[in-house]
Amino acid sequence: MNIFPFEWVSHCITHVGRVREINEDACLDLPERGLWVVADGMGGHDAGDVASRLVVDSLRDVGGYRRFSEFVDDVEQRLIGVNRALIEQAQRIDAETTIGSTVVALLAYGRHCVCLWAGDSRLYRYRGGRLVQISRDHSEVEELIQRGVVSRQNAGNHQLANVITRAVGAAPELYLDAELNEILPGDRYLLCSDGLNKEVSDREIRECMATPNSEKICETLVNLALSRGCRDNITVVAAIAC
Numbered sequence: 001m002n003i004f005p006f007e008w009v010s011h012c013i014t015h016v017g018r019v020r021e022i023n024e025d026a027c028l029d030l031p032e033r034g035l036w037v038v039a040d041g042m043g044g045h046d047a048g049d050v051a052s053r054l055v056v057d058s059l060r061d062v063g064g065y066r067r068f069s070e071f072v073d074d075v076e077q078r079l080i081g082v083n084r085a086l087i088e089q090a091q092r093i094d095a096e097t098t099i100g101s102t103v104v105a106l107l108a109y110g111r112h113c114v115c116l117w118a119g120d121s122r123l124y125r126y127r128g129g130r131l132v133q134i135s136r137d138h139s140e141v142e143e144l145i146q147r148g149v150v151s152r153q154n155a156g157n158h159q160l161a162n163v164i165t166r167a168v169g170a171a172p173e174l175y176l177d178a179e180l181n182e183i184l185p186g187d188r189y190l191l192c193s194d195g196l197n198k199e200v201s202d203r204e205i206r207e208c209m210a211t212p213n214s215e216k217i218c219e220t221l222v223n224l225a226l227s228r229g230c231r232d233n234i235t236v237v238a239a240i241a242c
């Protein structure tokens with residue numbers, strides 16, 4: 001099978017934002033390997049930047065697979081390895097320490113893609129003028145929405161909006177969610193850390209993604225967030241299947 005029926009054009013930007021002193025986000029933009037990743041080191045924890053860097057560094061040299069399932073399994077195994085390493089590193093400090101990071105990864109192989117994620121970094125897909133969020137946040141507030149306790153409209157202001165329920169390095173077992181989808185020509189994908197969606201609405205993301213230019217999409221979204229004070233680090237990766 002031709003594993004590259006699409007030509008991918010992609011771009012990524014990561015920015016410290018207007019308030020934080022260090023950037024604990026990290027990203028990977030590997031169109032020739034069909035892999036894009038965003039990792040957000042857990043705020044308020046020790047060494048969040050170490051965690052997110054370890055996540056992306058563990059995936060830099062993926063490739064050489066004969067089947068898509070091999071690719072997906074390998075990425076999963078590598079992230080499980082990072083999970084173990086982060087827990088060991090934290091335990092060397094003390095029992096209370098967590099060194100963690102979210103991860104959202106888009107893997108493309110042939111005519112299909114898989115989204116793997118843990119935490120609240122997101123994958124969106126823009127197709128035919130519509131924006132769909134492919135990942136579902138692993139967060140306290142998303143769980144309340146699912147249970148009907150909080151409406152999605154009010155969720156952004158909720159006090160639990162920042163509490164994530166899964167992350168690499170957070171628990172001995174790493175549970176990654178996975179979504180398999182078909183790729184259509186012209187599909188535009190956006191991976192982002194929560195620094196974007198705390199400042200910019202889904203409607204605005206959809207408007208930005210109407211432009212078929214990955215670099216322009218990233219620049220417009222980051223500038224929009226920065227213009228609103230951008231309290232968190234922000235990372236965006238845009239990938240277009242041509």
Ligand SMILES: [Mn+2]
Nearest residue numbers: 040194195232
């Ligand atoms: Mn963040």
